[in-house]
Amino acid sequence: MSLHLVELPIALRELHLWAGGRNFAGNFDEGLALHHLLGEVFGPATLQPFRLMVAPRARAGTLYAYAAEDAEALRTAASASLTPGQQAVIQLDRLRSIPRPPSTWQEGQRLGFDVRLRPVVRLHGDLAGVDEAGKTVTMRKGAxxxxxxxxxxxxxxxAAPIITRESVYLDWLAERLAPAARLDLHATRLAGIRRQVVSxxxxxxxGPDAIIHGTLTVTDAEAFAATLASGIGRHRTYGYGMLLLRPPQRPAAGRGSAPC
Known part of the structure; x- marks a missing residue:
């Protein structure tokens, strides 16, 4: 399996203008706009999964993605149909990539990661109860x-013990990493959480928009490469589920849970 990590600058103001011209800006959804833009420029699901990283008050962001082709091939394919509006958002001459061949990963290898997730589940039956705010909630099968x-x-x-939001989300992630990798709960944490409405x-x-920083151990190198290429969880074509890799993290002080 051929896999490349792609890096691409994104002009944020121009992205909003492009989305406005496509009637996306009324209720601007960054993931939706990028989903359509990347699909039109490079082809459906060519840059997937992806993650847009933006520094505070920055006018441009950096989009990271996994792709089956390298930067030169992506530029060549996109140049044939690129429009001026798309070019204003995406500067093809600054697109770069590095290969991630299967030989990069070995069983037992420890890797740090940063991932943005939509930790949701599909209900297999109706569900009712009282939420954190004390409000009675009823949800239907398939929600x-x-x-x-x-x-x-x-x-x-x-019920005992009391389970935290963080522990539920980490268990959710651990299930989806298996059997490719094992999550190290001593060195993994919920770094950010907000409620986000998406179109x-x-x-x-x-639903939840979560950032998790942590460390994992590769348990199946081939399956891990496939996990990188496919992403984790739902909404992967909208900016969720991409594992950005980095050096292993230090264990969190006071974290007593055993690795999954």
Missing amino acids: EVDAYLAYSLRTTAD RGSRRLE
């Missing part, structure tokens, strides 16, 4: 639900 909310509604008030066709979905 996309925050993994922590789903866990809370299934758990009785006197998917005619639907608007509200």
Whole structure:
């Protein structure tokens, strides 16, 4: 399997202008705009999964993605149909890539990571209960639900031990990394969480937008390469689920959970 890590500057103001011209800006959804832009420039799912990183008050961001082709091949394919509006957002001459061949990964290798996730689950049946705010909630089979909310509604008030949002999300991630990798809970944490409304066709979905920093151990090199290429969880074509790799993290002080 051929895999390349791609790096591409994105002009943020121009992205908003391009989205406005496509009627995306009324309820601007950055992931939706990039989903359409990248698909039109490079082809559907060519740069997937992806992650846009933006520094505070910056006018431009850096998009990282995994692709089956290198930068030269991507530029050549995109140049044939690129429009001026797209070129204003994406500067093809600054697109770069480095290869990530399967031989990069070995069983037992420890890697740090940064990942943005949409930790949700699909309900296999109707679910009702009381949420954190004390409000009675009823959800139907097939609904996309925050993994922590789903866990809370299934758990009785006197259940022990008390499970935190972080632990639910880390368990959710560990399940989706297996059997490719094992999550090290001593060196993994929920770095950020917010509620985010996203547009998917005619639907608007509200749910968790989580950032997790941590460390994993590769347990199946071939499966790990496939996990990088496919991403983790739902909404992977909209900026979620990309594992950005970095050196292993230090264990968090006071973290007593055993590795999954």
